[in-house]
Amino acid sequence: MHDSTVVVLLGTGNPRPERDASGPATAVVVGARVFLVDAGPGVERRLAAAHLPIDGVTALFITHLHSDHTLGLPDLIFTSWVMGRKQPLAAYGPHGLQNMTDHLVAAWAQDIEVRTNGLEKRTPGGYRVDVHEIRPGVVYDSGGVRVTAFVVEHGTWREAYGYRIDAPGRSVVISGDTKPSENLVRAAAGADVLVHEVYPEPRTAPNPTESATWPTYMRDFHTSDVEVGQLAARLQPKLLILTHIIRRGATDEELLANVRKSFGGRAVVGHDLDRY
Template sequence: MIKQLTALFVLITSVSLTASASDMKLVILGTGNPNADPDRSGPALAVVANGQPYLIDAGPGVVRRASAAGLEMPSLSMAFITHLHSDHTVGLSDLIFTPWVLEREKPINLFGPPGLAAMADHISKAYAVDVSMRLNGAEPANETGYKHITTEIAGGYVFTDQNIQVEAIQIDHGSFDAAFGYKFTAGDKTIVISGDTGPSDTLEKAAMGADILAHEVYSAETFKTRPPVWQNYHSQFHTSTHELAAIANRVKPKLLVLYHQLYWGATDEDLIKEIRAAGYNGPVVSAADLDVFAVPSEPNAK
């Protein structure tokens, strides 16, 4: 099924992700948060360019969601981590090992804040018995696909290949010394991922005029029902619907995608209504797991 969203974007479900080498797509693998919602896997996204997926975060369920989205297991070889909260990283062991079991031969490349290398190393040590059994036992396994290459970053341009350029954007989240959003550029197309953050001048600057801005959000209305200790936390380190409306009015993305939503009893429709009521009238959608947003090759494609 294909549903037209704007003159520039379509929301795609149940369709190949590699239909055209020039396509750039945002694949929503998980929109969840620490709440154990069975309909929403943990936070994870993929930008797909020239058929190659570049993952952002590794929340619980990431590999099975990638499979459901039609991403090939051997292609899951590149991931960019926004920060080290558990809901964004507990899928790392799955991402490191499951695609290897399913014939990925390349080591996985991980990019993220300081502490990521130690996390990945500890995961590898935890599964040493499994790795030894697969390498030395009766079942066939290659000798490279279980390995990881981890690059700890400090912001700026962190990766470039023939498909895409990736910029890490320093943001503030909780008491972390380092947390990042990411900007993916392929030719004249850009997709910006906020990660977990409150309103951020650096993120706004990077996202100006982006084709897609995928941004975390919480309901400003149901926030009022939260205990004061949580109101204090979320108001400092996350972004309300009212704040996001102001951000989007300044950034003017061609499409605003809400993800990592905190509802507290609100619905997707409520989030959109709150953003509209706060004065943003541009294209916006509240994403569900396995939504795919394609940027057409032609700027004025229908």
């Protein structure tokens, strides 16, 4: 574990509800600052379980607007306000994030009115979100932390991003949802830590309970364990962390065995609340 910059896995799961794997969310903690990538279901409770601030993160970065990556957004907006947040939440993400946020705030209008004007007396406007709809390039640069967004390939999504976070003494790349991406290879060059999504290659064949298009979907939208290993072999990060795991019954050992067909460096299968 690095002394000043730590990766905390808050959600390593996928759209399927699982007891031990919340929706996608990864925190890069730099001293007292928390930079959060994605807001899957359960994110505020995972922040609490990780002993990270529940009254607001330093900044939120959304990779794309799939529901499993954003269902925790109203939780971040309103729970952090109820817990004491007074300043707008800084949120960065693709086109459409502003519209989504506006609708969420409108949907909770009665809650806002009661908490502001009733006996609770929460900070007026403390629920607000300062949305930045981004383009590829540096999207945040403050206090020695620089965040760069890069385009990834996630099937038919018109906008999907990964993020590189360069912090004191450590650089972390978070893939977001993507099939193998040359943009990611370029963005992750020289990074210390690669946090990458994964599914098990041998388990993509359709079965009678699934659509026959499932294997095509997986290849167009996601990256297999074999492919992640090949990417890591090119990049040679000091640490590869597998997350957003679509297991389909695969064990940690099976995932890592396929990664190690190409990559001989340190690789781990992420679990919620792991710290690296």
